[in-house]
Each structure stands twice: as structure tokens, then as C-alpha cells.
Amino acid sequence: MTREGTFCLVLHSHLPWLPHHGSWPVGEEWLYQAWAHSYLPVVDLVRRFAAEGKRDVLTLGVTPVLAAQLDDPYALRAFHEWLGHWQLRTVQAGTLWRSDPLLRELGAHEYRAATRALEDFETQWRHGFSPLLRSLVDSGVLELLGGPYAHPFQPLLDERIRSFFLRGGLADTALRTGHRPEGIWAPECGYAPGMEAGYAAAGVRRFLVDGPSLHGDTAFARPVGASDVLSFGRDLEVTYRVWSPRAGYPGHAHYRDFHTWAHEVGLKPSRVTGKQVEPSDKAPYEPALAADTVRTHVKDFVETVVSRLRSLREQHGREAMVVAAYDTELFGHWWHEGPAWLEGVLRALPEAGVRVTTLRGAVDAGLVGPAVELPASSWGSGKDWRVWDGEQVADMVADNAALQERLLALPRSGARDKVADWAVGEAMMSLSSDWAFMVTKNSAADYARRRAAVHTSRFDELAGWVGRGPLPAPVERWARQDNPFGRLDARDL
Template identity: 80%
Template sequence: MTTEGTFCLVLHSHLPWLPHHGSWPVGEEWLYQAWAHSYLPVVDLLRRFADEGRRDVLTLGVTPVLAAQLDDPYSLRTFHEWLGHWQLRALQASTLWRDDPLLRELGAAEHRAAVHATEELETRWRHGFSPILRSLVDSSTIELLGGPLTHPFQPLLHERIRSFALRSGLDDTRLRIGHRPEGIWAPECGYAPGMEDGYAAAGVKRFLVDGPSLRGDTAGARTVGSSDVVCFGRDLEVTYRVWSPKSGYPGHAHYRDFHTWAHEVGVKPSRVTGHHVAPEHKAPYDPALAADAVRQHVKDFVDTVVTRLRQLRERDGREALVVAAYDTELFGHWWHEGPAWLEGVLRALPEAGVRVTTLRGAVEAGHVRGPVDLPASSWGSGKDWRVWDGEQVADMVEANAALQRRMLALRPGAVRDPVLDLAVGEAMLALSSDWAFMVTKDSAADYARRRARVHTDRFDALVAGRGPLPLEDRVFGHLDARLLTRE
């Protein structure tokens, strides 16, 4: 069957380890909001596709550290409590806004959403995320991408620690869902020349880079260097239609405003209205207007993809590939209407003659082109490493390099040492790329610096034989410090 071309949607699901490290405004609240407003609705729509027998709907990246949180008994219990508070806040909003029809209905809708989320957690999610994720992988509804344990910025890791983090991360996913991923979302799309050799040694066959790493030529996957490892580049012309550093659909006047809160009930009552409208002057959220905007943006995106595929086919004389990639948390958490838009697009693209598949499916469809030598790169500001090794975080880079030297100096014995395992786990938490990102972007920078320092100090205390043991951060029970010396 002739098609317009191939489209791959890739979603990257990640949060740093948050349980037991504060709640508001940064900490566990961040996890619960993303869980309620993104992970639950995205899983809902994937399950609908699975029930319809749809295969290869999208490629879903789930970092090991996020998977650990969504399986963690403490997180499951405290999220349940959070959902109960959400129901109460929604009831209070309905009472407070009883004289305004739009706001009263918003409160009622918020309560229905909270009740539904609670029912999902008490039934399908009661044993955590992994059983759900495994069913989606087993049915081939999705392709799953894994990654290094705690989402470290790999180019700044010593090669031995980089290998340890990646292999241990892939092993963690295999333990949780019974499959070892063949593809990864490289944290922050960070790449340094030669990393493909480490990927090949770990059994990784494909990974993501940002479009500029391929000088914008993202119409096909490329083998990297002399390896058989394949990289896919984000097509920014299409991806940025939805979300870019400066614009995108979520900023439309009719969508729910992310930043405006009715703090007395903890509910977001407004639509965007206008970019220069003060919060107190924003219009109340109207679901009917938002639904109209979703339909317009589904059509616009489908038209954008089809036009792009046709342009690339005319240029190259062959069927082309478009890869659009986003953080999963955009859909529902940052952009309230995102899940509805996502489902609309995934249903409309095949109707427009576009093959929708996964990265694995794109390889099988013949979208692999010749080899490429990639530059040092990322998907961050400047498309280089400045977010994670720039002047603002120079002290953190130095501290992380010193921490890695102390890790490499460890000499585990022949038998597993639980204390040393915990120490290495703390070191990996300290090396999370999130902390430097948050400092560079001035997003809860004090929290990020504190988290990096806490985990580094715990590593040193454990290695020195000082307690107490930080059992609340035993994120990866399988982590074996002895493997650090065997890589």
C-alpha cells in the first residue's frame, strides 16, 4: 500500500527520584501531579488502542528511576492520599463557585477526574506501573525505550561509570517487565563521539538525538560511525509545531492556563485568554472552546506532517520518515488538553495515509540510511552541553567528577556488600542530570543543589562506615556495586 510516509511519535517519561525529599512546591507534589494528569491519561489512551488491537502506536521511553517511583509502595500509598485530597479540593471548588456555571462545572469535572484516577489506582495500578507497562509491551501496542539508571548526562561520565549506569538501567527494566529494551532515550539526548561503541556492547540498537545533531537531515535513521547502532533525529520543523522554546499549541487562548491557580482550592480555573493578561483578568476555562481548539490543532498537525513528508519525498525521491519527540509530562500536566490532542492525532494520521509506527517499525520499514559521524550534542539550549557543564554549574561538574573518582576507587569484595550497594546508589542519584538542568534554568535551583549535595554526602558517609543507612532511597534493590569494577 502506498503511503505518504512514516511517522513516529516518541514520548520520554522521566522525573528524578522524589519520594522522601520534600513535598511542596518541589518534591513529591511534582510526582503526584505528573502521575495524575499525564501518566494515568496517557496509559488510558494506550489501553484503548490495545483493546482495539492496534500495534506499534508509539515509542514510549520510561526511565528506570521513574519506573521505580511508580512501583514504590510508599509512592503508591501517598499518591492515594493525594488523590483523596484532590477530590476534597474539587468538592470545595464546586461549592465556592456555585454561582458561576462555567466554574461550577469545572469543579464538578475536576471531582470526576479525581474519582476516576482514584479508581484506576485502586484497580489497574494497585501493583504499580510495571504490570501495566508489561501488558502494553507484550501486546506490541508500544515499543519501550529504557535508559541509564538515574538519567545521568552520559557525556560527562567516566566510561566505566557510564557503562555501569546503562547496563544496570537496562537490567532494571528487564526485571520489571520481562524485556530488556533494544532502544534507549539517551538522557537529554546527550552524545559524545564514540558512545555508540558502548551502546553496541550493552545491546542497544537505537537511540535518539536532536535534529541539529544530524544537521537537520532527519528524514531517515542513520547508523552511527562504524557501528550498526542506529540514531533517530527529532524533526524540529514538525516537533516545534506543538512545543518549542517560544511557541506551540498549549499557549492557545482557549486552553487551560497552567500557571494560574485558585489557591484557596488548589485548582486551575482559567483559560490562557492572552499572553499578556494578568491572572486576575483571565477568563474562566470553557471546555467547549478548548475542544474546538483541540480539533483545529489535530488537523493542523496532521497537515504539517503530510506536507513535510511530501516535501522530503520530493527532495529525496524516496518515502521519508518524521520523528516527533516530547516529554510525556507535556500531555496532561503542562498541557491539560494534551491527551485528547494526542489521541486525535494518532487516529487521524492513518486516515490521512501516514504510516504510524515505532522506531523499531521504522527500521523494519526500511528507513535506515547511510552512516553518520555525530558531533558532541544534546537537546538542551544551544544543542551542546552548556546546560550541564556551563559556568553556572561549574562547581557541580567539579563535584561530580570528584565523586566519580571516589566511585572508581572502590574495591568491592567477592561477596555483595549491602552498604556499598547503597553507597553506589546514592552516588548515581547525585549524578542525575536533573540537578544541573534545574540550576542552569533557575528552576528550584536551591532544591537541586541540596539534592546533589545530600546524595554525595551520603555516599561518602556510607563508604566511611558512618550511618544511618538511607533505606528510604534504596531505589534499585538489584544494584550490585561489584559490577562497577567489572565494566
Template identity: 80%
Template sequence: MTDPEGTFCLVLHSHLPWLAHHGSWPVGEEWLYQAWAHSYLPVADLLRRFADEGRRDVLTLGVTPVLAAQLDDPYSLRAFHDWLGDWQLRAEHAATLWRGRELLADLAAAEHRTASRSLEDFETRWRHGFSPILRSLVDSGIVELLGGPLTHPFQPLLDERVRDFALRAGLADTALRTGHRPEGIWAPECGYAPGMEAGYAAAGVRRFLVDGPSLRGDTSAARTVGASDVVCFGRDLEVTYRVWSPKAGYPGNGAYRDFHTWAHEVGLKPSRVTGKHIAPEDKAPYDPALAADTVRLHVKDFVDTVVSRLRELRARHGRESLVVAAYDTELFGHWWHEGPAWLEGILRALPEAGVRVTTLRGAAEAGHVAGPVELPASSWGSGKDWRVWDGEQVGDMVRDNAALQRRLLALPIPRDVRSPVLDQVVTEALLALSSDWAFMVTKDSAADYARRRAREHTERFDELATLVRAGDPAAGVRAAQLRALAHPFGRLDARGLA
């Protein structure tokens, strides 16, 4: 057998903030159900089929604790089941409305078949939530699982005690759901501050992700960080951006299904991208055959890109090298309709092209670790610094979050007896600290919703904390009311902050 061209790691980051009971359309629960139907179901199905084929170490899968909680939540499971049934009905209505319009009628029929398959998959495999499925994928060795802090906070802006609590509790929550405590994490937003590796080492984290510029562009091997044994892997942006970048990437091709254009009378997306400057009403109808041909071209292009990059790195460094490409899981299916088909295509084609496909753990075991490196303060956001989460647009939120943490750490938390009320107080604080809210404001993506969510959770924290300090028995009643709206983490124990 010839030596491999090099090693490729695909990392998928699965995350949404807590959305149940917090709005429906266009953000809120609808966001969760679309991602669930169009990304989580097909990606899990793909991984299950790979496992059945006997493949191992296909990709590294990050699942944030707050997302896992939603995909296990009884309310969310019931509501998503209803959503899938409604999807079928919408497709039936579209078939009637679009009768005689060839491409649109075919689309309605295909949409109904997909909705029916999804409903059957959900009723048979997902009926007890995501955790049994995730556990089976980890047990089979098809994925390496990455965890993270409970509610996906931007860690560099956290007090060290809050940061440590959120991370340890997040890892424990994942262990409870899957039977596996992750050794690696997707640091939220790839946010890093010098010295954080010490906290990672203390929490048992052995590897994490950073963006390529944090390693000054040299992502051909993982690196140990500072004086620690903790290893960081950098995204290879030359390869990653081939698929998805701030300005371009495959999903913008004119043949692919357009994410933004809706036929609101049926709640389906009937158009293809067509062109960047084409008005929605002028876009061409979606043509699955044309899209499938384009997927095949983009699979070949990506494989050629990876092979060329590995050969370039080998020539530069004189050794077999590593390429890490990392994306949000929600890109595949939710944002990019053809994404799951492309994903399957490249994961089958890369080994045929002589590329070793493995996980981050597998890459480390194969010897792709150099070191050490001193990492700068960084993220994967705009400018590769912290500006998305602590810039001028969100300066008030940063100040509010800092003050919230001070009030959180001043809580009178007893060490001897666990308090469900205090558990809910801490939960509300952590939900307010989610990195999503600042991101949505900075990017002007449902900014009003994001500000409202951050404010609501902060106000709920303060309301409960005031009742606790006053010894008011109404605290228990109010905490129970809030648990009905947001109770992601049954294992969360406020005493960890004492």
C-alpha cells in the same frame, strides 16, 4: 491500497528524578503526583484502549528506570492514593465555593468526575504499581519500550566505567520490571559524545535518539553511527516544534487551561491562558468547550504539517521519508491539560490521512535507515551542545560530580560477596549524578532544591564511604536509614563497578 505518504514516529520520554521522601510542595512529591495523575494515568489509559481496538506499534514509549521505580514504590503508591482522595475533596470544596459561577461550577464538577475516575483506575489497575501495566502494553505490541541509564545522568560527562555500569544496570532493571530488555534507549537529554555508540553496541542497544541538528537537519531517515550497527533517529524539529518549542507551540493558545495560575484556596487551576501578557487575576475562566474546539483545530494543523513535511522530503530525496516527533510524556496532561485529547486525535487522524504510524523499530524494519554518520558532541538542550549541563552556571556541580566519580571508582568493592551497604553507597552516587539537577540550576527552575538534592546525595555517599573504609559497623545501620529514603533499585549490585 495507495502508497503511504510516509512514516511518522511519535516518541514519548517519561522521566522524573527520585522525589519520594525529598520535599513535597511545590517541587518534590507534589511534582510526581501531578504528573502521575494528569499524564501517566491518561496516557496509559489511551494506550490500553488502542490495544483493545487491536492496534499495534502506535508509539515508542521511553520510561526511565528511576521513574519506573517510583511508580512501583510502596510508599509512593500509598501516598499517591491519598493524593487522589485529596483531589476529590478539593474538587468538592471548589463546587461549594464556586456555586452560582457557571463556568467555575462546571469546572469543579468536571474536576470531581476526573478525580473519581482516576481514583477508580488507580485502585483497580495500578494497585500493584506501573510495571504490570507497562508489561501488558509491551506484550500487546502497542508500544516499543525504550530504557536508559538508572538515574538519567548526562552520559557525556560520566567516566566510561560509570557510564557503562549505569546503562547496563538500567537495562537490567527494566527487564526485571517488564520482562523485556529494551533494544532502544532515550539517551538522557539526547546527550552524545563521539564514540558512545561502541558502549551502546556492547550493552545491546541497537537504536537511540538524537536531536535534529546532530544530523545537520536531515532527519528523513535513521542513520547508522560511525563504524557500528547502532542506529540513531533524529527529532524533526520543524514538526516537533509545531507543538512545543522554547518559544511557542499549541499549549500557549489562549483557549487552553493555564498551567501557572492557581486558585490556592482549592488547589485547582481555574483559568485559561487568555493571553501571554494577562495578569493571573485578569485571566478568563476556563471553558472546556472552547478548549475542545481548539484541540480539533490543532489536530488538523498537526496532521497537515506532517503530511506536508513528508511530501516535501519525498520531493527532496526521491523516496518515502520519515518524521520523528519526540516529547516529554509529562507535556500531555501535566503541562498541557488538553494534551491527552490532542494525542488521541492525531494518532487516529494520521492513518486516515495516509500516514504510516509506527515505532522506531517499525521504521527501521520498513527500511528508513541510511548511513553511516559521524555525530558531533550534542544534546537537545539550549544551543544543542552540552552548555546546560556543563556551562558556567553549573561549573561547580560539574567539578563536584567529576570528583564524586573518582571517589566512587576508588571504593574497595569485593567481588565475592554482595554488600547492601555498598549497594546504597553506589545508589547515592548515581542519584547525585542525575542530569536533572544541573538542568534545573541552568534554567533557574527550583535551583535551590536541585543544588540541595545534589549536595545531599553526595554527602550521603561520602558519609557511607567513610564508614565502609573504616570498617565501622555503624555503616549497616546508616545504610538502612538511607534505604528508607531512597532505594529505587533492589537489583543494583555494587560489584558491577568492581
């Protein structure tokens, strides 16, 4: 069979630190929904590929702050309880919906899903995510991407803080998995000219940017400037087939509607039906109908990839690649049918003559082009920095700049000081890119502003205690809860 070209799937797994910071709708509930509906099924899929002896199937990014949550003893216990409650809610749904055949079958479908998730967690996840992730990296089924500690928008960081967060994040991943990543998904694909020098110094050899940063020429990895650090661009012509700001497969009428709840049981009983249809008028979700649509969309995506690769080969005169990159949470959490679609695509592409591999595998295959000078950029609206540095968040940007000045002035002595370490951890949480994103996009903006303010306030309180002796018990309690990185050492800043 003639090979059409190379396809690289890149998944970016990230949530901000959520334990002990509220429950519904964007606190711990957010974490547990993503865990149950995305992380469990995606990891199960990759485990099955590994068991089949497959290698270099996909590139998986896991941010240190997410890995810390999926290893955290409190979060593990609470998620176990959440899964049990999910199963109980499905039993209740079966009782309430027994007079409606479609809803009754949906309740049974949901019960089976909850039971599988509970069994998977109890047999595979009870010691946290890191042992699982390490086994998958060891098997060679995936390439692991890392990143800075808590997903900051790096272009807006002081270079010293940026370096500290990145080096610490990579070291944390190495501690959890036994592998120090050579590649990263730069948070928000944020880039400022010259950042490649910091990447090279930290041992990063490849990173993601959005397609427009390369003027849409994403057919090959490109060295950045005079460095040997490679940039990979998302192919938006293919990526947006699945998920774009305006359209994509998850909005199909047959798929489960993310936004419509049966609040009496806490389940989602409806399909999308239509974009202008009121929640009360949406049709019941039918798993078999959705499964048929998944098969259609798998076929469509494979045809899109093959067509794109043929076009790129004709344009460049040699084999090219397509990089399709998404948030992991799209698959299952936001798009219920996403994991099934993902498996279908990864199995169908090789049958269509497409090499499926990792970013590392693409480099090994020689899919590298000439050097490029990248502009200041991101994956966000306008492909510039406006989401994280725009008018709506100007006050947060100013607060973060002032926080960084105080962070660099934090007292440090020759001996390690846990209070100073915890203070740095609070600053790190405050500088997460998630808060500005949520404010700009008006998605739980009040929660985001509150979180940024809480962590800044806690940094200032802890900074005042550095070198002054034991902390008051209440302060020490929240300081420990907010700082999952035991290796973080303020003296390294």
C-alpha cells in the same frame, strides 16, 4: 490510498527521584501531579489502542528511576491519598464556586476527572506500573525504550561509570517488564563521539539525538560511525509545531493555564487568555472551548506532518519518516489538553495516509540511510552541552567529577555489601542530569543544588561505613529510602 510516509511518535517519561525529598512545589507534589495528569491518561490511551488490536502505535521511553517511583510501595500509598485529596478539593471548589456558573461547571468537570483517576488507579495501578507496562509491551502496541539508572548526562561520565549505569538500567527494565529494551532515549539526547561503541556493547541498537546533530536530515535512521547502532533524529520542523522554546499549541488562549492557581482549593481555574494577562485577570477555563481548539490543532498537526513527508519524499526520491519526540509529562501535566490532542493525532494520521509506527517499525520498513558521524550534542540550549557543562553549573560539574573519582575508589570485597550498594545508589542520584538543568534554567535551582549536595554527602557517609558493620538506624532508614534498585550490585562497577 497512497501512503504519504511514516510518522513515529516517541514519548520520554522521566522524573528524578522525589519520594522523601520534600513535598511542595517540586518534591512529591511534582511526582503526583505528573502521575495523575500525564501517566494515568497516557497509559489509559495506550491500553485502549491495545484493546482495539492496534500494534506499533508509539515508542515509549520510561527511565528506570521513574519506573522505580511508580512501583514504590510508599509512593503508591501516598499517591492514592493524593488522589483522594484531589477529589475532596473538587467538592470544596463546587461549594465555593457555586455562585459562578462557569466556575461551578469547571468544579464539576474537575470532580469527574478526579473520580476517574481514582477509579483507574484503584483498578489498574495498585500493584504498580510495571505489571501494566509489561502487558502493553506484550501486546505489541508500543516499543519500550530504556536508559541508564537515574538519567545522568552521559557525556560527562567516566566510561566505566557510564557503562555500569546503562547496563544496570537496562537490566532493571528487563526485571520489571520481562523485556530488555533494544533502544534508549539517551538522557537529554546527550552524545559524545564514540558512545555508540558502549551502546553496542550493552545491546542498544537505536537511540535518539536532536535534529541538528544530523544537520536537520532526520528523514531516515542513520548508523553511527562504523557501528550498526542507529540514531534517530527529532524532526524539529514538526516537533516544534507542538512545543518549542518560544511557542506551540499549549500556549493558546483557550487552553488551561498551568501557572494560575486558586490556592483556596488547589485547582487551576483559568485559561491562558493572553501571555501578558495578569493571573487575576485571566478568563475562567471552559472545557468545551478547549475541546474545539484541540480539534483545530489536531488538524493543523496532521497537515503539517503530511506536508513535511511530501517535501521529504520529493527531496530524497523515496518514502521518508518524521520523528516527533516529546516529554510524556507535556501531555496532561504541563498541557492539560495534551492527552486528548495525542489521541486525536494518532487516530487522524492513518486516515490521512500516514503510516504510524515505532522506531523499530521504521527500521523494519527500510527507513535507514547512510552512516553518519555525530558531533558532541544534546537537545538543550545551543544543542551542545552548555546546559549541563556551562558556567552556571561549573561548580557542580567539578563536584561530580570528584564524586566519580571517589565512587571508582569505593572499597569492594568478594561478598556483596549492601552498604556499598547503597553508596553507589546515592552517587547515582547525585549525578542525575536534572539538577544541572534546573540550575541552568533557574527552575527551583535551590532545590536542585540541595538535592545534589544531599546525595553527595550521603554517598560519602555510606562510603565511610563500608566494611565497618551495621549502620546506625537513622542512616539505614534514609539509605533504604533512597535506593529503589534492589538489584544494584557495587561489585559490577
